[in-house]
Structures are given as C-alpha cells and as structure tokens.
Amino acid sequence: MSSIPANETHITSYPRFIGRSLWLATEGSFGFYAWMTALTAVFLVGANAWANQVAGGMIGTNMTDQVSWGLYIANFTFMVGLAAGGVMMVIPAYLYHDRKMHDVVIIGELLAIAAIVMCLMFVMADLGRPDRFWHMVPGIGKFNWPISMLTWDVIVLNGYLILNLHICGYLLYMRFLGRKPNPVWYVPFVMLSIVWAISIHTITAFLYCGLGGRPFWNTALLAPRFLASAFVSGPAFIIVAMILIKRLTGVVGLDDPIATLTKIIRVTILINLLMVASELFTEFYTGGSHVSAAKYLFFGLHGKTALVPWTWTAIAMNIAAALLFLWPGLLSLKWRPLLVTACMMAFIGAWIEKGMGLIVPGFIPSTLHEVVEYIPSQLEWKVTVGIWAFGLMVFTIAIKTALPTLKQSSDH
Amino acid sequence: MTSTEPSKNRSLPIVENFTRRAAVKGAFATLGAGAFVAAISPLRQAAKNTTAAEFMQQHYTELSPEQKADVIARLEAETKEKYGADVTIADDRPIPGTKFVYAINLSVCNGNGKCVEACHKENNHDRATNQSYIRVLEMPKGTMDMEQGSTTYSGAVPKDDKFYLPVQCQQCDEPPCVDVCPVKATWKEEDGIVVVDYNWCIGCRYCEAACPYHARRFNWKEPEVPTKEINPDQSYLSNRVRPVGVVEKCTYCLHRTRRGKLPACLEACPTGARVFGNILDKDSNIRWILENKRVYILKEELGTKPAFFYYFD
Numbered sequence: 001m002s003s004i005p006a007n008e009t010h011i012t013s014y015p016r017f018i019g020r021s022l023w024l025a026t027e028g029s030f031g032f033y034a035w036m037t038a039l040t041a042v043f044l045v046g047a048n049a050w051a052n053q054v055a056g057g058m059i060g061t062n063m064t065d066q067v068s069w070g071l072y073i074a075n076f077t078f079m080v081g082l083a084a085g086g087v088m089m090v091i092p093a094y095l096y097h098d099r100k101m102h103d104v105v106i107i108g109e110l111l112a113i114a115a116i117v118m119c120l121m122f123v124m125a126d127l128g129r130p131d132r133f134w135h136m137v138p139g140i141g142k143f144n145w146p147i148s149m150l151t152w153d154v155i156v157l158n159g160y161l162i163l164n165l166h167i168c169g170y171l172l173y174m175r176f177l178g179r180k181p182n183p184v185w186y187v188p189f190v191m192l193s194i195v196w197a198i199s200i201h202t203i204t205a206f207l208y209c210g211l212g213g214r215p216f217w218n219t220a221l222l223a224p225r226f227l228a229s230a231f232v233s234g235p236a237f238i239i240v241a242m243i244l245i246k247r248l249t250g251v252v253g254l255d256d257p258i259a260t261l262t263k264i265i266r267v268t269i270l271i272n273l274l275m276v277a278s279e280l281f282t283e284f285y286t287g288g289s290h291v292s293a294a295k296y297l298f299f300g301l302h303g304k305t306a307l308v309p310w311t312w313t314a315i316a317m318n319i320a321a322a323l324l325f326l327w328p329g330l331l332s333l334k335w336r337p338l339l340v341t342a343c344m345m346a347f348i349g350a351w352i353e354k355g356m357g358l359i360v361p362g363f364i365p366s367t368l369h370e371v372v373e374y375i376p377s378q379l380e381w382k383v384t385v386g387i388w389a390f391g392l393m394v395f396t397i398a399i400k401t402a403l404p405t406l407k408q409s410s411d412h
Numbered sequence: 413m414t415s416t417e418p419s420k421n422r423s424l425p426i427v428e429n430f431t432r433r434a435a436v437k438g439a440f441a442t443l444g445a446g447a448f449v450a451a452i453s454p455l456r457q458a459a460k461n462t463t464a465a466e467f468m469q470q471h472y473t474e475l476s477p478e479q480k481a482d483v484i485a486r487l488e489a490e491t492k493e494k495y496g497a498d499v500t501i502a503d504d505r506p507i508p509g510t511k512f513v514y515a516i517n518l519s520v521c522n523g524n525g526k527c528v529e530a531c532h533k534e535n536n537h538d539r540a541t542n543q544s545y546i547r548v549l550e551m552p553k554g555t556m557d558m559e560q561g562s563t564t565y566s567g568a569v570p571k572d573d574k575f576y577l578p579v580q581c582q583q584c585d586e587p588p589c590v591d592v593c594p595v596k597a598t599w600k601e602e603d604g605i606v607v608v609d610y611n612w613c614i615g616c617r618y619c620e621a622a623c624p625y626h627a628r629r630f631n632w633k634e635p636e637v638p639t640k641e642i643n644p645d646q647s648y649l650s651n652r653v654r655p656v657g658v659v660e661k662c663t664y665c666l667h668r669t670r671r672g673k674l675p676a677c678l679e680a681c682p683t684g685a686r687v688f689g690n691i692l693d694k695d696s697n698i699r700w701i702l703e704n705k706r707v708y709i710l711k712e713e714l715g716t717k718p719a720f721f722y723y724f725d
C-alpha cells in the first residue's frame with residue numbers, strides 16, 4: 001500500500017486510509033482497552049446527565065439569572081486556551097526550524113483538534129435550546145455577524161478545527177501512501193494556523209471584555225492574559241502527554257521538544273503572573289465599585305466566600321509551578337516526576353484561573369450588586385467530566401493514529 | 413511440508429486474529445452505541461415537546477402573514493393543551509409615530525413592590541420561582557451607589573432613611589443585549605421596545621451577561637402557571653407563556669401599550685410614582701416631565717442610552 005496503484009484514486013484510497021487508521025487506533029494493549037472503556041463509561045454518564053438537562057430544563061444546573069454562565073463556559077474558555085497552546089510547538093517547529101520539534105509537532109496539532117471538539121461540546125451543553133442549534137448556521141439560520149462576538153468565535157473555532165484536521169489529515173495520509181508530503185499542501189496552512197491560534201483566544205477574550213456592564217471582564221488586559229495562560233496550559237499538557245507517550249510507546253526523540261516547551265513555560269508563566277499582579281494592583285489601588293468582583297474572588301464579599309478557596313489554590317499552584325520552572329534542574333531527566341508535578345500544578349492553576357476564577361466573578365456581584373453565589377451542581381460536574389472523557393478519547397485515538405509517523409521520524 | 417508449515421503458521425493466526433479482533437471490535441462498538449442511545453434516552457421526552465412545525469419555524473421577521481397565523485394558532489393550541497387555558501395570542505405591531513418612554517419619581521416610590529407583583533401576574537411568569545421583570549432596590553438616602561442597595565429588603569416600607577429604586581429593562585437605545593445575540597433573536601422595534609422571539613432564541617444567555625441592568629431572565633424550567641391564573645390576553649412578542657430554555661424580558665407590556673393601555677406595573681402602583689407615554693407626543697405628561705424635571709438615567713457612563721428615566725421632586 002505504499003502508493004496509489006494505477007487503478008486507484010484518492011476517492012478510494014482515502015476511505016481506505018481512514019479505515020486503516022481507525023483499525024490501528026483501536027488496536028492496543030489491555031491497558032489501552034481499559035483506559036478507553038473507562039473513558040467511555042465516564043462519557044456515557046455525562047451524556048446521560050446532559051440528556052436529562054435538556055429534558056428537564058437547565059434548572060438541574062446551579063446557574064441563576066444572576067450567575068448565568070458557570071462551569072460549562074468556564075471549561076469552554078479554558079479549552080480554547082488549550083487549543084491555542086498547541087501552537088507553542090508549531091512556532092519553534094516551523095518558524096525556528098527546530099528539527100526535533102518538527103518531528104513531533106503533530107502532537108500539538110492533534111491536541112488542538114481534541115480541544116476544539118471539547119469547546120464545541122461545552123457550548124452545546126450550555127445552550128438552553130440545543131435543538132435550535134441550526135439558527136446559528138450561516139445561510140439557513142440568522143447569523144448576527146459581524147456585530148456579535150459569539151459569531152466570530154463560532155467562525156474562528158470551526159476554522160481552527162478545519163485547519164488542524166486538514167494539516168494532520170494530509171500529513172498522515174501522505175505517510176499512509178508512502179509519499180513525501182508536499183509542502184505546498186500544508187506549510188501555508190501551518191503558517192495560517194499560527195495566526196489563527198492567536199485569534200481564537202483573542203476573540204474568546206473579546207466575548208467577555210467587550211461587555212461594559214461587567215467591570216471585572218471589561219479590561220484590555222484580558223486578551224493578553226488569556227494568551228499568556230494558554231501558553232502555559234497548552235505546553236504543560238503536551239509535556240505530560242509526551243512523557244506518557246515516551247513511556248508507553250517507546251517513541252524516542254521527545255526529550256528535546258520537552259526541554260523546549262519547559263523553557264517556553266518558564267517565560268509564559270512569569271508573564272501571566274506579572275499581568276495578574278498588574279491587574280490586581282489596578283483593581284485594589286483604585287478601589288470603588290470596580291473592585292468588588294476582585295474582592296469577592298480573593299476575600300469574599302458580604303460574608304460570601306465560595307470562590308475564595310479556589311482562588312488561593314490557583315495562586316498557590318501557579319506560584320509553586322513558576323518557582324519550579326525557574327529551577328534549571330527541572331530539565332534533567334532524573335527530575336521527570338517533578339516536571340510532571342510542575343506541569344500539573346500549572347495546568348490546574350490555569351484551569352481555575354481561566355475557568356471558575358474568570359467567569360463566575362464576572363457575575364458576582366450582579367449588575368444590580370446582588371451577591372448570589374454559584375457552586376456547580378452534580379449534573380454540571382457529570383456533563384463536564386463526560387466531555388473531558390470524550391476529549392481524552394479523541395486525543396488518545398488521534399495520537400494512536402499518528403504513532404507510526406511519530407515512530408518513523410524517531411527512527412532516523 | 414516443513415517449508416510451508418511456518419508460513420502457514422505465520423499467516424493463519426494473523427487472519428484468524430484479524431477476523432476475531434474485528435468481531436470483538438464490532439461487538440464493542442455495538443455495545444458502546446447501544447449504551448449511548450440508552451444514555452441519551454431522556455432526549456426522547458424532550459423531543460416529544462417539540463413538534464416538527466416548531467423545530468422548522470422561521471425567524472419572526474421572516475414569517476409571512478399566513479405562516480404567522482399558523483404559528484399563533486399552534487401556540488394557542490399548545491397553551492390550551494399544557495395549561496388548560498383558552499388564550500388569544502395577538503401580533504401587536506408598533507404604532508407609527510410612537511416612542512415609548514418610562515419615568516419613575518423616586519421621591520414618591522415607597523418600595524411597596526406592587527409593580528413587581530403586577531408584572532408577575534400580567535406576564536404569566538413561573539409561579540414557583542416568583543419571577544418578575546422588576547426588581548426594587550432599597551437604597552440608603554445620601555448615595556446613588558447601587559452597591560449600597562438591597563433587593564431582598566423586608567419589613568414595613570418606607571423606612572425613613574431609605575429610598576427605593578425599581579429597575580427593569582431600560583429599553584436602551586444602544587442595547588448591548590441586541591448586539592451580542594448570535595442569532596438576532598432579540599432586536600429593537602420602531603417604538604423603542606426591545607423584544608425577543610422566544611421561538612428563535614437558542615438560550616445561550618449571552619444577552620443576559622451583556623445587559624448592565626439585570627433585565628433579562630432565563631427560563632431554567634418550563635413555567636408553571638395554574639389555569640385560572642393565566643392571563644389570556646397575550647401577544648407573540650410579549651407575555652405569551654414562554655418555552656423552556658429561552659430568554660425573556662420586560663416589553664413595556666406591549667400587548668397593552670400598543671393597544672393604547674398603560675403598562676401593568678404602572679396601573680398597579682398605588683403611589684403614582686410611575687409615568688409612561690409617547691415621547692414624540694408634545695402634549696404628553698412624560699414629555700413635560702423630561703423637559704421640566706431634573707431627570708437622570710442609570711449607568712449613563714456605559715452609553716446604553718436608556719429610554720427609562722428617574723427623577724426626584
């Protein structure tokens with residue numbers, strides 16, 4: 001099957017490629033099947049919870065008219081960052097011609113695909129009327145473009161998904177045919193995807209920072225902060241993924257890319273902390289009503305403190321991770337477990353900060369200065385965890401599909 | 413013999429393995445798909461509540477008169493079926509040459525909350541959640557800072573050291589809620605009223621996040637109203653019973669005001685604090701107030717240009 005026989009065209013060989021990839025991706029050890037089964041089970045719990053939410057109304061969530069977005073939109077925001085974060089592999093690989101990174105860059109692109117799929121699922125989960133989803137489809141629905149930032153987000157997210165599907169699909173397909181990929185067919189798209197990655201997170205920030213009635217979000221620093229934290233969480237996830245891939249599959253040549261990503265986080269995590277500090281100074285030094293949301297977030301307001309433990313956990317994790325990343329020893333092979341710990345702390349820290357710590361205080365106090373607290377309901381957790389499980393399944397399958405390519409490039 | 417054996421051994425197990433594995437994978441896939449269908453089975457319940465006609469319904473502004481009549485007939489029948497009430501749903505359009513404006517005299521308002529209650533009944537709000545489009549803030553005298561206010565005050569009103577600030581949709585002339593809606597389910601009509609097509613809204617609640625006056629409400633559940641309490645005088649864009657999962661808001665009671673009546677909250681107000689009218693009518697009371705009183709608007713700095721004014725005597 002090294003190249004297309006004379007009597008075959010892409011029409012027949014592409015489905016064969018898909019079939020073959022799926023077959024290979026579902027081959028594996030007992031551990032692999034256990035992992036996939038567990039994820040499927042969790043996903044099914046989430047799917048069931050979501051179906052109940054649609055049938056019974058969103059009363060099953062703990063959102064209210066005061067806090068009208070919660071865990072779903074929090075995760076959505078974070079996942080956009082994760083999708084954009086993969087670009088931190090693409091930039092060294094394609095702009096700085098880092099050969100080692102180039103060999104494994106597909107991991108970042110596959111992560112982007114899984115993350116965007118999760119984003120779209122979180123948006124769906126948040127809709128009160130998912131059955132009317134088609135109203136948002138340009139052409140048959142009524143698309144409020146260019147005024148509504150949400151329509152921009154729909155465009156850039158789907159565009160990013162298609163871009164990455166094309167890039168990964170093309171490269172893997174060429175490998176399947178045993179041909180050398182033709183740069184004309186993917187390099188321009190990779191370049192475009194770099195710009196596009198920045199755009200998805202910028203536009204997602206614009207969703208929030210364009211709202212004058214929500215002082216907590218209404219800051220020009222929001223988009224840059226989003227990017228900085230995306231460039232922490234994305235690489236952190238990829239580092240852990242690569243350490244696992246190395247362990248489980250024997251792909252070699254991952255250590256240099258891991259080092260590069262570690263060095264990237266070292267910078268981005270500090271930039272992120274700097275921006276947080278700058279924002280906090282502006283809020284608290286100025287005072288006034290602008291600061292109430294930040295007060296609620298860090299210290300509680302009128303005795304209501306539901307978010308305070310989250311916030312300080314995030315801060316502690318971010319600072320601890322930043323310190324670890326600054327330590328040069330973290331790069332050495334023998335400190336791998338510590339690197340994983342640091343990545344996980346940075347990841348969870350960003351998840352809280354970009355998720356609950358960003359979305360919820362936008363609503364507390366409400367625009368009429370009511371303090372109505374929000375703690376996600378069990379149903380919301382189930383749906384959320386279910387979507388995460390699905391995303392991990394997509395990512396696992398995607399990586400398995402790409403394994404031959406990854407192994408091949410590590411051979412030479 | 414010996415030369416064929418190994419090759420057989422090499423090829424056969426692979427083929428066997430292949431078919432067996434394919435069968436196992438197929439079984440697992442079937443099992444997974446079956447479990448998925450079972451997991452999402454509650455959706456069947458939801459699907460029963462949505463007819464094909466409702467699913468396919470076009471945006472309000474794109475319905476032909478015949479389609480509109482069909483939609484309204486369907487909605488009336490649904491209300492009868494679900495709530496047991498005979499209602500008429502009209503399609504009240506703006507009266508040319510009208511721009512509705514509201515004003516509240518804060519020196520007079522005593523925080524009794526009759527408007528909140530009247531809105532609740534007039535607009536067929538869910539009984540269990542005690543929903544209403546109006547919220548009244550109890551504010552300490554000597555400040556305009558809403559942060560000092562409370563929406564959950566109780567006890568006898570008015571209290572000496574307090575004044576009362578009712579807030580509802582300000583029918584902004586630059587409404588952020590309209591800008592953010594991804595599907596144009598909400599828009600501003602010629603007489604200034606911002607409306608929602610409850611059959612087009614996808615329930616993303618972006619407008620709820622965008623509104624600086626907490627004027628929008630989401631239907632977290634299907635509204636429950638006892639048959640006897642249903643207000644049968646309804647309009648498509650205002651007080652008809654809303655479906656679950658969509659956003660709603662104050663419409664200046666367009667099913668009344670576009671028929672020459674006053675909003676329910678105004679009629680219910682025992683103090684006469686509320687003034688409503690057409691600002692384009694030079695002889696109207698509201699016009700006189702805007703010209704002669706020192707009026708102010710809420711959160712002027714946001715540039716939303718409310719069509720809702722407050723003043724003190």
Ligand code: SF4
Binds near residue numbers: 582584625716
């Ligand atoms: S008050 Fe809120 S809902 Fe009403 S028009 Fe203004 S922004 Fe929209």
Ligand code: SF4
Binds near residue numbers: 592
């Ligand atoms: S909730 Fe409905 S009206 Fe509001 S922005 Fe979303 S689709 Fe538009």
